[in-house]
Amino acid sequence: MQNWFDAVHQIDALSDLASFAYANPTFTFPKLSDTDHVLVAEQMAHPLIKSTQRVSNDFALSGKGRLGLVTGSNMWGKSTFLRTIGINLVLAQMGAPVCARKFELSLVQLFTSMRTQDNLEENVSSFYAELKRLKQLLDLLQQGEPIFYMLDEILKGTNSEDRHKGALSLIDQLIKENCRGLISTHDIQLSALSKDQPNIQNMNFNSSIVDDEIIFDYKLSLAPCGSFNASKLMEKMGIIKK
Known part of the structure; x- marks a missing residue:
């Protein structure tokens, strides 16, 4: 009977994957690379954002030790971009199509440090929770498997120095x-x-101010952040007076 239940579970999973592919005919089945540390995507977007609202980006991060450093101000889409890469990976x-026109990858173990929270029962602050998560990453690297990491707003719970x-x-x-990945930071x-460091690639998202309104285009740029919007956001909320 256990074999029967295993077969039913497998058919159920495959049926769900087939339904997902049928419901998203514009998605693409990925190409698996025989080379380690490959990730190349064209017109990649987040599959849970409505097709009429998605903003697609080309993205590539291939090679051992490569690190994408995503800088930028608030609300630019840094966290959503990390999630876009993670959910498509x-x-x-798992054998499903991805929200991209082209997607080539090598097999990796995915590791994230996002939304770390404090825990009153265990007397753990949000900063210490993040440190524990980063320690898990360093320990995992010692096992030798290729890892793709995504660290959002790194070490945000301490002073700037x-x-x-x-x-x-x-x-x-x-x-x-033996890893590569993305780190977002202010x-x-x-x-x-x-x-x-040739292994480090700067990335950012741009915004512009038109008629006193902040406009976000959510398009990835391969350069350091060159503008900021925190003061304008605080001004619009009445925290900073004109």
């Missing part, structure tokens, strides 16, 4: 290991690392 590795120091040390370790100074 999950879909691709300690955050910068900790981020520098972590990045220095990651670019030497620490613009980190973008200078790409001058001496």
Whole structure:
């Protein structure tokens, strides 16, 4: 009977995958690369955003030790972009089509540090929870499997000096290991690392101010962040007076 139940579960899973593919005819089945550390996507978007509202981006991050440093101000779409890559990687590795025109990847173990929270019962602050998560990543790297990591708003729970120091040390370790991935941060100074580290690729999203309104295009740019909008957002909310 156990074999029967296993067969039913497998048919159920395959049926769901088939339904997902049927419901999304514009999605593409990914191509699996025989080379390690490959990820190339064309017109990739988040599958849970309505097709009329999606903003697609081309993206590539291939090669051992490669790190995409996503800088930018608030509401630019950094976290959504990380989730876009993550959910498409999950879909691709489970045999489903992805929300992209083209998607080529090598098999990886996905690791994320996003939305870390405090825990009153365990006396754990949100910052310490993030540190524990990062320690899990470093321990996982010692097992030798290729890893694709996504770290959102790295070390956000501490002061700017300690955050910068900790981020520098972590990045220095990651670019030497059997992994690659993305780190989003408000620490613009980190973008200078790409001058001496060819494994680091700067990325950002742009915004513009038109008629006193902030306009976001959610298009990826391969450069450090060059503008900020936090002051304008606080001004619009009445926190900063004109």
